[in-house]
Amino acid sequence: MRHALLLGSLLLTTATAAVAAPSGPVNITTTVLAETRAEAANGTTQVRLVPVRRVVPGDHVVYQIKVTNSGAKPASGVVIANPVPAGMQYAGPAANSPAPEVSVDGKSFGQLASLRIATADGRARPATAADVRVVRWRLAQPVPAGGAQQVAFRALLK
Amino acid sequence: MSIHPLRGALLGGSALAATTLAAPAFAQSQTASGTTVNNQASVSYDVGGSTQSVSSNVASFVVDKKVNLAVAEVGGAVTQTAIGATAQVTTFTVTNLTNATQDFRLDPDQQSVSIPLLGSDNFNVTNMHAYVDSNGNGTYDAGIDTATYIDELAPDASVTVFIVADIPNTPGIDTAIVSLNVVAATGGTGGALGADLIASSTLVPDSAGTVEIVFADGSGALDLARNGQARAFDAYHISTAVVTLGKTSRVISDPINFLANPHAIPGATIEYCMTINNAGPGTATNLTVTDNVPANTTFVPGSIQVGTSAGGGGCILVGTSEDDNNTGADETDLYGGSFDGTTVRGTIPSVAPLGAYAVAFRVTIN
Structure with a gap:
């Protein structure tokens, strides 16, 4: 049910954006990679990212999001947002990616430790990674003309 | 930003209720195999003073089948019986921990091992069968609980299984150890036992769009890890004088x-x-x-x-x-x-x- 709503909304917003702002200079692509763990010769565990395969509940994937500016002017005030997909649980920023701001309600964003969740008894408890609904990056630096910026986050398949 | 209207749709009452449970991921129901998980990001930006936004492609994968099951003996005690008794029952539960509905093949067998809690095996029962508790009352009902395999067990669902056997009329016997081996089998067709599941070869590259079978069951006594099977033991014990x-x-x-x-x-x-x-x-x-x-x-x-x-x-x-x-x-x-x-x-x-x-x-x- 949730899944269907998500898809429906996305299609709607995509269509709206296409009408309002046809082919802007900035493009965004997302890819999903699976984490695989292998024992290295020195006894440590190496985590490698491979094209997504054999993902079962309990496995981690990494979502990579790349913004490219093909225009002639720098793009400033860049905000990248990604709803955590249905069935997935946010599991922190990926290696080499800036940490995103997160939101548990889709409205207010912040660091996870600062967010709280209202409980049934009218109180509030600290939010956990399982509560995260949307992750968001606000880029401090403009994406220069012809430049690109990549961010990524880890997620756990529930 | 295209996020806000989308959030409103996502934050239905059921979604909020689910998040307030705050249980570990494994305690919740697992994502069903075959589910397509889609991800789509969006970006907003300013160029030359105008704000624009665009959504990304959809990155998808299909959740594979994580086969796991649990078999447990019920009651924690051996079944007390008597020489020459017929249709004596030991009880087990089988739980489907797979993220899909599965059939399960029941394979009851006799053991000659000695298990400290169960005693030293010194006889074999006869006429041994495994039956599913079809009416769900936890008690073996001859003629009613007749199914010999578990049909279409939903994820996280449990069912009771009985081993029913006769005790031979042999003076001096006291303990027979039996075990119930349960094999995950293909589900999807009600009223028939599917073939035993076979794990997808790890040598063959996965495609993101197909459901692969991954065995994730643990090991136990006389049971290998990741073989799509699980086993539990019970015993018949004769303590009465005849x-x-x-x-x-x-x-x-x-x-x-x-x-x-x-x-x-x-x-x-x-x-x-x-x-x-x-x-x-x-x-x-x-x-x-x-x-x-x-x-x-x-x-x-x-x-x-x-x-x-x-x-x-x-x-x-x-x-x-x-x-x-x-x-x-x-x-x-x-x-x-x-x-x-x-x-x-x-x-x-x-x-x-x-x-x-x-x-x-x-x-x-x-």
Whole structure:
């Protein structure tokens, strides 16, 4: 049910954006990679990212999001947002990616430790990674003309 | 930003309720195999003073099948039974921890291993079957619980399975260890047992769009990890004594032939011998054997003997002679015996497994 709503909304917003702002200079692509763990010769565990395969509940994937500016002017005030997909649980920023701001309600964003969740008894408890609904990056630096910026986050398949 | 209207759709009441549980991911229901997980990001930006936004492609993968199951013995105790008993039941539960609906093949078998909590196996049950608790009442109902495989068990659902077997009529047996091996099988077709699942080869590249089978079950006694099977043990235990009583008679002497080939003619002396056998494995205690003196015979005073059985032609191998009253030192030596005018009574304090005792008395034919 949730899944269907998500898809429906996305299609709607995509269509709206296409009408309002046809082919802007900035493009965004997302890819999903699976984490695989292998024992290295020195006894440590190496985590490698491979094209997504054999993902079962309990496995981690990494979502990579790349913004490219093909225009002639720098793009400033860049905000990248990604709803955590249905069935997935946010599991922190990926290696080499800036940490995103997160939101548990889709409205207010912040660091996870600062967010709280209202409980049934009218109180509030600290939010956990399982509560995260949307992750968001606000880029401090403009994406220069012809430049690109990549961010990524880890997620756990529930 | 295109996020806000989208969030409103996402934050339905059910979604909020789910998040407030805050349980670890594994405690929640697992994402069903075959589910397509889609991700789409969006970006907003300013170029030359105008704000624009755009959404990304959709990155997708299909959740593969994580096959796991649990088999547990119910009750934590062996099943108490008796020699020669039929349709004796041990109880297990089978839980589907796979993120998909599965069939499960039931493979009950006998074990000759010794398990500390269950005892040392020294016999095999017969006529062994495994049946599913079809009506879900937790009790084996012959003729109702007849399914021999688990059909279409939903993720995280449990079902009770019984091993039903007969106990052979063999003196001296006490413990039979059985186990229930459960094999994950293909689901999707109700009313028929699917083929055993086979894990997708790790040598073959996965495609993001197909459901692969990944075994994720743990190991256990006589059970390898990641083989799509699980096993639990239980035992039948016989702790009762199984006492049988036999009676024979023989002519001791007659007034004509005396001891040489005596015949049962009036005036002849007859010895009745009642034998007590314990097929075990428990010890029988405080046994009392009674027998009425037959019509047309007269009890021979002081003829009661009680002791271990001689078997064969004799009656008592080692025993004590008893007087006819039920008091005195002869009652408190190893055995006791008395005659109250109509009934002969013999008492034996205990009969060990496979022990044989006897009570003898004599009458004369009127």
